[in-house]
Amino acid sequence: MIAWHRGPLASYDCETNGLNIAVARIVSAALICPNGQAREWLSDLDGAEIPEDATALHGISTEHARAHGRPAKEVVEEITDAIAGELSAGHASLVVMNAPFDLPLLDAECARYGVASVADRIGCVEPVIDPLVLDRRLDRYRKGRRNLESLAVHYGVPLDAAHTAVADARAALEVAVEIGERFEQIQLPALDLHMRQVQWHRAWAANFQAHLRRNGERDAVIDGSWPLRSIGGQP
Numbered sequence: 001m002i003a004w005h006r007g008p009l010a011s012y013d014c015e016t017n018g019l020n021i022a023v024a025r026i027v028s029a030a031l032i033c034p035n036g037q038a039r040e041w042l043s044d045l046d047g048a049e050i051p052e053d054a055t056a057l058h059g060i061s062t063e064h065a066r067a068h069g070r071p072a073k074e075v076v077e078e079i080t081d082a083i084a085g086e087l088s089a090g091h092a093s094l095v096v097m098n099a100p101f102d103l104p105l106l107d108a109e110c111a112r113y114g115v116a117s118v119a120d121r122i123g124c125v126e127p128v129i130d131p132l133v134l135d136r137r138l139d140r141y142r143k144g145r146r147n148l149e150s151l152a153v154h155y156g157v158p159l160d161a162a163h164t165a166v167a168d169a170r171a172a173l174e175v176a177v178e179i180g181e182r183f184e185q186i187q188l189p190a191l192d193l194h195m196r197q198v199q200w201h202r203a204w205a206a207n208f209q210a211h212l213r214r215n216g217e218r219d220a221v222i223d224g225s226w227p228l229r230s231i232g233g234q235p
Contacts, residue, residue, distance in 0.1 A: 009129070010031060014102050015168075016054065029075070030165035032170050043069045049062050050062045094129065095131065103227050128194055128197070148162070209222040
C-alpha cells in the first residue's frame with residue numbers, strides 16, 4: 001500500500017473575478033505537476049470585468065487581463081485537459097484547497113464555452129485531496145481561521161505570494177503533505193481517502209447547517225456535496 005501523500009501529487013488553484021460559481025470567471029490558474037513544474041494560465045475573461053475588490057486580492061486588473069491574457073475558451077480547454085491528464089488512469093492525486101469552489105467553477109466555465117469537462121473526459125473526478133476538509137476533520141477543535149494562509153502558518157508551510165495561483169497551488173500541496181505526515185490515520189491509498197472526505201465534508205456541512213439554524217438562520221442551507229457541487233451559489 002502506498003499512502004497518498006507519498007505518491008504522485010498534482011495541485012490546482014485558480015483566481016477569479018467573483019465568488020458566485022455560477023457567474024464568476026477564471027482570471028488566472030496554475031497546476032503544479034508531480035515533477036514540481038508549474039503550468040500557468042492568464043485569461044482575457046472573454047471581455048468580462050474584474051472588480052476592484054478582486055484585483056486587490058490577486059493583483060490582476062481588467063486592463064492587464066485584456067492586454068496579456070489568452071482567449072478564455074482556450075484557457076479553459078487547456079486547464080481542463082491538463083487536470084484530466086493528471087487524474088486519468090490513476091496517474092496522480094489532485095490537491096485542491098476548498099475543492100467545492102474551484103472545481104465546480106471550472107465546470108461552469110466549461111459549460112459556458114462548450115468545452116468538455118474533466119468528468120466528461122475521464123468519468124469520476126478522483127482522487128481529490130482537499131486540505132480544508134482534512135484539517136476540519138483531523139483538528140476540528142482548533143480555534144481560528146482555516147483559509148490557506150492560516151493553514152500554511154499552522155503547518156509551517158511558506159506562502160510568500162498569497163492569492164497568486166502558483167503560490168497558492170504549491171502551498172496547498174505542501175500543506176496537504178504535511179497533514180498526511182502528521183496524522184497516521186489518513187495514511188491511506190488516495191481513493192480510500194477520497195471517499196472518506198466525501199463523508200467528512202457531508203457531516204461537517206450537516207453540523208454547520210444545524211448550528212446556523214439553531215442560531216436564528218432558519219433557512220440556512222449548506223451544500224454537503226464534495227468535491228463537486230451544484231452550480232449556482234456562494235462558496
